Amino acid sequence: MFKEVRKSMQWGPETLTLETGKIARQADGTVIATLGETSVMANVTFAKEPKPGQDFFPLTVHYQEKYYAAGKIPGGFFKREARPTEKETLTARLIDRPCRPLFAPGFKHEVLVMCTVLSHDLVNDPDIVAMIAASAALTISGVPFMGPIAAARVGFVDGEYVLNPEVADMDQLRNNPEQRLDLVVAGTKDAVMMVESEAYELSEDEMLGAVVFAHEQIQPVIDLIISLAEEAAKEPFTYTPPDYSDLYAAVKAAGEEDMRAAYAIRDKQERTNTVSAVREKIRGALTEEQQEDPNLGSALKKLESSILRGDVVRNGNRIDGRSTTTVRPITAEVGLLPRTHGSSLFTRGETQALVVTTLGTGEDEQIIDALHGNFRSNFLLHYNFPPYSVGEVGRVGSPGRREIGHGKLAWRALQAVLPSATDFPYTIRLVSEITESNGSSSMASVCGGSLSMMDAGVPLKAPVAGVAMGLVLEDDGAYAVLTDILGDEDHLGDMDFKVAGTENGITSLQMDIKVQGITPEIMKTALAQAKDGRMHILGEMGKALSEGRSEFSAHAPRIETMTVPTDKIREVIGSGGKVIREIVETSGAKVDINDDGVIKIASPNAEAIQKAYDMIYSIVAEPEEGKVYKGKVVKIVDFGAFVNFFGKRDGLVHVSQIENRRLNHPSDVLKEGQEVWVKLLGFDDRGKVRLSMRVVDQETGEEVKKEAKADAE
Structure with missing residues (x-):
């Protein structure tokens, strides 16, 4: 009844298995990938005809974690999985980013990739397994996908790279002093396509070594997917890339010079309006048949790309007149908002972030319900990207995938320099309001977040700055690496390479590649150029504030900690919480106690803290003979x-x-x-x-x- 195909290999300490042909057979491609006892099912379906007038590639990736996979029942009133968690959203982006550039050029059929976690052994993270399953399902589905890809996670302990470290080793990286890196790399046989990481001040050479190590480790996985496809792949979907060379020639003849002049305008809003006007002028010069051609958008983008890329590679001329290594002018300010605990305004060219810090108590920690268990987070970073930041009118709603992803990138960059919870017992929430955007607003959030926390009195180990690098790679191998890219350079270039860190090393690296052919030499050049840019930005930030303030805002809570014997916890809390409620009501301070006997007393009023402290001390302390x-x-x-x-x-x-x-x-x-x-x-x-x-x-x-x-x- 079933035509099953199963392939296995030893991958690190675990066995990796790919199987297809038994479950979900009506999908175009279904693969269940298993590493250890973690299993993820990936299903691929695609439309056999594009929608009329479709001018973009509609790829949708969903990743969902089922609580039954870990033997758990969901919390909440309805007791079923609801809206995607942050982990699910970020993993869906991890799968999408390396796969999207590998579809055949011009392919505009709707594609849906669904990854479902079926089993979780609490040892192997399902995100890597999902990426492998999705790649295998795409490879056997017949869709014009120029893969396969594979992915791996890399840790760094005692100077050694570790393949696919266990969940417990990577969870809450800040609490594991031995582990200095959480790096995810995805790539094809020949090239790295995507990098996502958080790190503890690794050098450029150590980070590049980790990327190279990961690319080497995914090679046998790619071979395993190819082996599966040789037996289980469906017939390739008949697809011929559109030939719009005549249309492109007409577009070029109608407006090449006008478009070149438009891209010479340095002000973003004026340039954007002029480019739009030139596009309309070109459309008006075309025949009615050419205007209705679904490839017109691609032809216009190709014209814009050729102008920008050619000028950069041949002449080193960028849109705003900078050299390839120059960072835009920077202005950094702190203490803008009088009632907040900390605030900063970071402006780099036409990108601006208003970042606000709020200090809270243990009650404000975020409780995260994950498959591998519940844990608390005392560092939150929320990123908002309103339409006005790019001069547009748009719908405002709950955070989208992009906002969640950019916020997490900034979170990863800053978490490495936070003080330990024992030294600084506060919950820290950062909110980055992007008030202007023209490239790399996530890195502006990193810079502004670092300044805002220092303004709030958070004793960071070191300031953190971030910079976005770009790449233009020509067919003949000529290339240019760009420091601090603009939005248009990101849109029309071949790489988005974001690096954040301190003077001592990298704390976060994110890389997305749109073409195959990025060599280690190019990455090394980009990392070195990014370091120069980072050092320049740190110097500019230092003009506003170089270290955390010694005094908190008058509106921020003060927190004192004390530790009591665990057998005294019940006495402090009292029957039904009676005693601790009395302490709070009498003193006016917030009191939080954990299972280890650590008590946090918080209030803006020092007298309230002292009163609560004395009341607790009188309960738990023992009188001393002779006193x-x-x-x-x-x-x-x-x-x-x-x-x-x-x-x-x-x-x-x-x-x-x-x-x-x-x-x-x-x-x-x-x-x-x-x-x-x-x-x-x-x-x-x-x-x-x-x-x-x-x-x-x-x-x-x-x-x-x-x-x-x-x-x-």
Whole structure:
């Protein structure tokens, strides 16, 4: 009934298996990839005819994690998977980015790729398995896909690269001091197509070595996919790339010079408006048949690309007149918003980010429900890209894939320099509002985020800057690497290569390649050029602020931490939370306690923090024998007085220990509610507290000197 094909190989410490022919047979291509006991099913379907007038390639990639894969039931009221999580969105982008450039030029049929996590062993991350499964499914589907690709994750421990480290080793990288790198690389047999990483100040050579190592490790996986396709692939879909050479010639003749003049305009808005006008002029010069040709958009883009690329490679002339290594003018400001905890405005050319920092308490940590378990994050970065930032009118809604991806890239760049949670017990939220954009707004978010946190008083290990590099690669092998690319250079170029880091090394690297042929030499050149650009940007940022402020904003919470024995946690919380609620209400401070006995006390008011601290201390601390305490008489009896002297602890002052003379009754000198000084003499055989007043000067609270004490006795 089934025509199953199954291929396996040993890949690192695990077995990688690809299988097809048994499940989801009506899809154009279905492959289940398994690494260890993590399995992901990838399904590919594509339309056999393009939609009329379709002028772009409609590729859609979905990645979904099913909770049953890890033996879990989803949380929430409905108890089923709902909107995509951040991890699902980012993984869908990881799959899309290296695959999209490999479809045949001009192919505009709708393609859907769906990846579903079926099993998760909590050891092997399903994102890498999903990328391999998607590539294999595309390869056997018959769609004109010039793959296959494969992917691998690389770690870096003790100077050695590690292939596909376990989930536990990479989870919350900031809490694992031995692991310095989380790098994902995807590529074909001959070229690297995509890089995504977070790192702990790796050098350019170490980062390049990791990329090369990953590309070597994916070679046998590509061979395995080819082996599967040789037995299971469907007949290739009949597709002939459109020949629009005559149309391109007409477009070129109608407006090449006007388009060249338009791209010589340095102001973005004026250039954009002029380019649009030239496009309309070209359309008006074409025949009616040419105007209705679905390849007209491709012909116009080819004309624009040839103008920009030719000028850069042949003459080194960029749109705005800069050299290939020059960074646009930079202005950095801090402390713009008086009521926020920290703020900065970072402007680089026509790209601008307003970044705001808010400091919170443990209550503000984000609880992340992942397949491999729940964990908390105390560093949040949210990136917003409103339509006005590019002078457009558009729909405003919830964050899209692009905003989530750019925000995560900036998060990766900054997380490496954050102080440890024990040294800085705050939840940090950054919000980057992109107010202008003309290339590399994610790197502006990195620069602005670094400044904003320092303005808020966050003690960063070092400032972080980021820069976006571009590439123009010609068919004859000539190329130019561009520093700090504009939006048009990104759109019409061959590479988007973002590098962020400190003076000491790289903290994040993201690379997307649109062509095959990027060599290690080109990447090395780009990394070296990016380092020069990064150092220049750090210098400009330093003019505004070079290190974290020593004082917090008056509106930011202060947090003090204390640690109590775990067996005292219940006493601090109280039955049903009664005690901790009383502490919060009485002191006015926020109090958060975890299972390890670490208590965070937060308030903008130092007195409130101290009051809460004292209340907690009185609950958990034990009175010390021989120490003097100030107490209050709570009860008088014939044989003495009971004094509340330590939190809720009471002790007996025997009548013989009240004064250095004989008393008929304690009430002769004491009354309930009276404040007295007492010394803790010790505990009797039954554990009862023994106190003394007579050995303490009741005026000063100081213990009576030994000589005076002896005389009194």
